[in-house]
Amino acid sequence: MALIVQKYGGTSVGNIDRIRNVAKRITRYYDQGNSLVVVLSAMSGVTDRLIDMASQITKEPNKREMDVLLATGEQTTVSLMAITLTSMGYPAESMLGYQVCVRTSGAYGRARILDIGKDRLQQLLDQKKIVIVAGFQGEDQGGNITTLGRGGSDTSAVAIAAGLNADVCEIFTDVDGVYTADPNVCKKARKIDRISYDEMLNMSSLGAKVLQIRSVEFAKKYQVPVHVRSSFNEEQGTMVVNEEKDMERVVVSSVTHNKNEARITLSRVPDVPGVAAKVLRAMANAGIIVDMIIQNTRKGNMTDITFTVSKTDYEKALEIESKVGEEIGAELVAGDSNISKVSVIGVGMRSHSGVASTMFDALAKENINIMMISTSEIRISCVIEEKYTELAVRTLHNVFDLDKE
């Protein structure tokens, strides 16, 4: 008799047969007496097909209209699911973003959820309806359709779970849960039973594609228990929850890697106030997100500034910074897109020392050169040559004993 919010990804609802399978799963929960809100993504491939249609017209389609176009993907899935459930005799009703009052910021294509109208949802649940909500989409204050960016349906689901104070938010996906490392890279990778919001936040931001990072932020802020699990079997997946005492005993809980980064370095820049700001403002103005930033002082009043951007932004970023480099008198502006970032994560790091040295030693033994380092309270990340990625992940998985429970 719980209030459950479920989210099914594009692969899980990829065709009529799969929609039928998900419908059967939903009815089992409903028959057990649970209240159900189901958030759906577009059928796999649909979003890409819509983007392709628009790109036949222009390279840079109007962002507002692009969101109107993309929103049709989830609209199709929710209506097909509601048709399936009603044809099975269950009282299902679809709701689009604006109908649920998913109020967002006006940033088309990457809007942020500001508020969820829970009245209409609660009303439908009180009528014992199974509510099928279109994920990924919302409405800004001007009444325009917005979308939340790739993986946005995760955030829709968690935000709705938060708004309704649901007992759990189940994220059904095509993997069994969250792993200690990418199983495609590291055969010894093991499914994690419970993980803290903070660890998951770090994993999401570091390239583990299981959950959209904003959904984890929402879950942490509103204390929504999130259950990441497979839509193709009945196994328990990974619970993302508040940090628990037990978790601290494990120093490192996972290794992640991200090959989608590129490095840009401005060498021998005059080390005067405002220079770093100028370098980074140029990226912000171009809408390019910067990840790691490192500045070393060397040789008197000269310094190097290095930062990473996503590989897709690399060419554009290098072009812009070449101009900035001229303006501020940098000796050389260069970059490298053959890099990757490998990270170890664990809440136990807070109370244990020596993780960094163990990590650096292990990489050194394999002759893997560390190009950049950045750390947070519960994470250490190293930028290395891209070709060493898999070796580094396996090495770190071993040295921190992640294959053992």
Add this chain to the structure above:
Amino acid sequence: MALIVQKYGGTSVGNIDRIRNVAKRITRYYDQGNSLVVVLSAMSGVTDRLIDMASQITKEPNKREMDVLLATGEQTTVSLMAITLTSMGYPAESMLGYQVCVRTSGAYGRARILDIGKDRLQQLLDQKKIVIVAGFQGEDQGGNITTLGRGGSDTSAVAIAAGLNADVCEIFTDVDGVYTADPNVCKKARKIDRISYDEMLNMSSLGAKVLQIRSVEFAKKYQVPVHVRSSFNEEQGTMVVNEEKDMERVVVSSVTHNKNEARITLSRVPDVPGVAAKVLRAMANAGIIVDMIIQNTRKGNMTDITFTVSKTDYEKALEIESKVGEEIGAELVAGDSNISKVSVIGVGMRSHSGVASTMFDALAKENINIMMISTSEIRISCVIEEKYTELAVRTLHNVFDLDKE
């Protein structure tokens, strides 16, 4: 400097190239200083594809959800058109049914427009925007998405033109205008330059598929001049307007035919009060629309009741009336789906006699048996055997001199 509402049908926006062509046409109007609201249908074939998807799930998909599904068709077209126009540097903005506040009845799949919110449209026009509106869709009082039935975009366009008090509503389609008969059936068919609302109403209800009948009702009620024309050339089409003095001189202005009818007869029914009502209520309860109804008294207290339904409803209607026939003691319930209806229309009929006898004579000379007759002030319809349809149309087109201006 006019306020023009344009509507483009599914064939006119059937692919990206055609959308581009329509966009060019739109910009020419805009560049001349006109205010423009453009109503679009789904790309041709899309609505059928969506219906097919739903029918893979169930034979009778939930009507509310079907409308949610179908509404994606127009949403796709308007966003693609707005993307095209903005990429050409024009200030276009798409609007969906609910965003325009197209308020409708709650009859899913065949909703009627009750009201159009003109404030938002006027605001966008004041900002010199080209407003691209999704036709065919609206929202009922409960905030549910509704659709207006096949051809509903015509009605969307005319209703918006009425709401905004537009100078003209241009319906762009894949034909050149309204013809004196179907050019595929009658080679001598001629494009009509001006036709009255009443004549057009009759033509629409009699199978001429140029305009959805409700759009003509709207046009007549709010006195909206409608221009039916081709989206593939620049020729003048047909103006649908208030009746003019000139029109009365032409006795018959067009011949229409409709092969999509079937006949059902209940023979030798006791002629007591309430019997006809019972027969027809059974159809209404089943949601079957009845067209012509004829009842002849014969032999004392027995009578025959004959009516026509659309061919798609024939099997169901026959099954229902067989039961009704038993209840009311009919001797025989039989039907015939090999029929068609041929009609002549003209406002001049009001002041001219002899049209009916000319019509019946002409058909008789060709040995075409008339099975049913029904008339209105400006129309005479005959039900005949389906195989004679084309012959009848050509014969009537000739006898009323419709090939001559």
